Amino acid sequence: MQLRHPGLCDSIGPASQLADFARRGIYPDQPLPAVPLDAGLTYIPFQYLKVDRTDVQVFSSLEKALRGSNPSRSLGTGYIFVSYTDRYDVEGKVVYQIGPGEFIRGDHVSRISTPTYRGMLFSMTPKNAFGWIMTTVNSYVAPGYNQPMTKNVYYRYQIVQIYDVDKVGDFEWYMVGPGEWIEQRQVAVVQPDIEKPEGIQGDKWISINLYEQTIAAYEEGELVFASLVSSGLHGWWTRPGVFQVYKKLVADGMQGAFEADHSDFYYLEDVPWVLYYDEDRALHGAYWHNNFGWQQSHGCVNLSPADAKWLFEWAEEGTWVYVWDPSGETPTDPETYNIG
Structure with a gap:
């Protein structure tokens, strides 16, 4: 059956379905043009x-x-x-x-054992949006929890491509394969966008999506890296805006307390692969948790050690950082933020 020209296929039956799959990019199946980061990047010298x-x-x-x-x-x-x-x-x-x-x-x-999760290196910008499964979940045969579940189970950190989107009630559903749909809260998504955000002047930039808790790195008009992050919790938001890396440190100590009685005091020695970009806020490796894809920090952007090492080697002082929240839920008033 020819699929080179889907419009020539019959409009009903299996031919129509295959033509529809071809239009969506599901058939023939095209893997993401990406590989995981080298496992050696998980090493931390501490x-x-x-x-x-x-x-x-x-x-x-x-x-x-x-x-x-x-x-x-x-x-x-x-x-x-x-x-x-x-x-x-x-x-x-x-x-x-x-x-x-x-x-x-x-x-x-x-x-403690340090996290071994690794993001993805891309050889070219993929056609489809993609994302990471956040928790163990079954797919459904159609959008909506009132639909039958499939027998397919997806697991934490598994990567899926998104071929279509439909909204049921308050939430979007993603088609991740033929007759397979997963609700948006189960997936942290990257929608590749090679257009420079307003204010970015260089050919390399880092894009941090606070709503999805994902990061993407672009160079010369192509996506080169993507992964999960953990940004600031409610009340300790990571500030949206356009910034530049101004200091790189192999490791740095971090500490702080926000409550009057210091009951929330934290002290973290030798935080690895630090890129300061917004006053005291930084992109850095996190060895103390494995909750990437969920808000976790006091304002910094946490990455897995491997992701932080790759980004540390790729970025330079002056590399642009674009932090944004498509939901609009993160405050943008400068008065909301202290130095970090």
Whole structure:
């Protein structure tokens, strides 16, 4: 059956359906012109500990830490992660060295595994929108939860192409294959757009979609990279606008508290692959969570370590950053924002 010229196919029956699939780009199936980032980019030159209790004591020597005597300070109270250089196991007691002349006991901290999720590198701009599945979900035979489910199950971080969109009630539904529809809240979408946003002057720019929690990087009129992010939570929004990267750091410490009683204090050592672009707001790797695609931060844009490393190597000081929210829900009044 010819599909080179779909308009010549019969208008009814299987031929009509195949012609419709060809028009939508479903048939013949064309994979995205993309590959995952190299797995080697997941490497971070640091090892991390999560502090599991309040006021963990810091000692000036290994011996003092083993005895638990004469602490020099404490790590305080809050959401705290530290990096360590060495681990000592002495007669069943574990001690970590977290800096020159600084040691903590291992019974009040836990080692963490860093996220291995990776975004996608593109060889050309794809024809269709695409996105990542956010949670395990079945597809439906047609738009709407009143329709029968298919037997196909989609899983977290699985990538789908979007061939058509229909709205049922308050939400859009995406066609992800023949007779397969998934509701929009289950997918974080990138709609490739090679047109420069207003205010962008260079040939390289980063586009951050706050509604979808996705990022796309463009160079010389083509999409080159896309992935998931975690931007600011409600009240700690990531500010929309056009910015430029003004500082690159292999790693930086980050801390803060917003409540009067500092009950929300956080302290994060050696945050990797940092691109500052809007006062104290930055794109950077996040080793302390794996919730990419959901709002998570106090205003920065969190990426997986692999994504942050790739972006750090690709971007330069001066690279443009476009932050936008197509829903209009993120405040744009400058008075809403502090330095970050």
